[in-house]
Amino acid sequence: MFRSAVDSDTAAAGNEIAIPGTQVPMRVVARQGALDDLAAILDSAGRFARPALLTDDVPKTFAGGDVLDSVRRALPAGVTTRQLVVHTADHGVTLDEATVESAVAQAAGADLVLGVGSGTVCDLAKQLGATLDVPVILVQTAASVNGYSDSLSVLVRSGAKRTVPSTWPHTLVIDHDILAGAPDRLTRAGVGDAIAAWCAPADWYLACATGLDPAAYRSDAVDAVLSAADRLGAVDPETPSGLAALAETLTLGGLAIGVTGTTATLSGTEHLVSHLLDMAAMARGTEHDLHGAQVGVASVVSAALWEVSLDELDLGAMDPDASGTPADLEPAVLSSWSVVDESGQVGQECLAAVHRKSATWEEHRSCGALRRVWSEWARHEAALRSLVRTPEEIAAVLHRWGAPTRFRDLAPAVDEDRVRWVLRTLPLMRDRFTLTDVLYFTGRWDDTVIDRVLERAAAAGGGL
Secondary structure (H helix, E strand, O other): OOOOOOOHHHHHHOEEOOOOOOOOOOEEEEEOOHHHHHHHHHHHOOOOOOEEEEEEOOOOEEOOEEHHHHHHHHOOOOOOOEEEEEOOEOOEOOOOHHHHHHHHHHHOOOOEEEEEEOHHHHHHHHHHHHHHOOOEEEEEOOOOOOHHHOOEEEEEEOOEEEEEEOOOOOEEEEEHHHHHHOOHHHHHHHHHHHHHHHOHHHHHHHHHHOOOOOOOOOHHHHHHHHHHHHHHHHOOOOOHHHHHHHHHHHHHHHHHHHHHOOHHHHOOHHHHHHHHHHHHHHHHOOOOOOHHHHHHHHHHHHHHHHHHHHHOOOHHHOOHHHOOOOOOHHHHHHHHHHOOOOOOHHHHHHHHHHHHHHHHHHHHHHOOHHHHHHHOHHHHHHHHHHHOOOHHHHHHHHHHOOOOOEHHHOOOOOOHHHHHHHHHHHHHOOOOOOHHHHHHHOOOOOHHHHHHHHHHHHHOOOEO
16 A cells, blocks of 8 residues: 555654555655754765755745755765755746756765755755755645655756656655744645645546557546545644644655656646746746745636546547547647747747647557546546545635635636636647647547636635
8 A cells, every 4th residue: 555654643743754565766754853854864875975954045044044054964974075056047046057066066976965955956956866866855834835855857948848767766755843944835836736725636547548658647646645645624723733644745756756757647738737837937038936936726627628628528428530630730749839928939849748638649549548448438437536625625724724725816827818818728839638638639628618617716805
């Protein structure tokens, strides 16, 4: 059984988060005062003399003082520590080609990477560890995303967000006192990323069932995160156990992603919405909100999309033999992306990915694989319904934690034109399959459906 070895109460008291019965080559130390163990953790990583300390230029303080000062004190005496600082812009650190290449050059010769920061810093630390082939130890400074505890990193390639293999951390240190000292907006973003567990697995199930994702669906991995998310939804956000439940849900989410080898396990339509918002902002040099904040808002919309698709569009009545790649696929992709990037660079990158996706769809349609799935639709629909909560349930958890539920609540607010561009462009960005791709290839993804989804999300307290 894929589950945490601790519940939220014992997590608050201080045990390791472990996964019995699975091979995860990392250790997670999660408790109040966990940073006190850092010296022993560093010692367990082996002999090293040239550690690279990676962080950003955002101050990090907690009840115990300055986080970086505490980390430096834990380093063995006599080692030569090289500090790498990635500088934040208006929209945070962007892990594009230039940023990664610069960090690799600065870290050359290091025999250990010690990352101290939130999600983007830790993604870069894992990428450095993979490139240099050295151990990585992460000190997580916010409960903001689930990407700390997996073996993947989200990078920007040719202006498009892409998930790439990196490396497992040797140890992930989650000090609840440090998390409590993080800005509230980071914690609220973490709730948004965590609550995606109530809709994202349905996208992955559908992709696996149709064979459009080559991975085998892992119900054990998903069930573990769903159980943790249930505790998150029930706990009091103002208590230490609330923060512990959030950290555990996010950590189990990352472990599930690492074990399955794909972020698709917990990254569906709602994450794609966030990536599109990021990419549009990066292309125009404007700000965007935190990843998890955007994911939470989009999760309400994703749940509404599933409800509309299953209850009103009669998804099970789809005839896969009558589906196919739209004749105007290439101009549709390029014209959609020209709205935010006149250079055409992002459009070309996305077009290559969408062509791969289209070819996979055609292959599975022509060999009868899609027809076989729809011939057993009742069984698949039951599984899908079990994986999606109502938009109201998702919005209620976000509201209780003070997280945004509507696009206009994001900072900066996202206007209706941008939201509609994002929704229209969902099938036109990457090669991963979600529900919107099925609707697109069957000619159902249009403004009428988008209007209905936004209407349903608004009735639940989300949407525009």
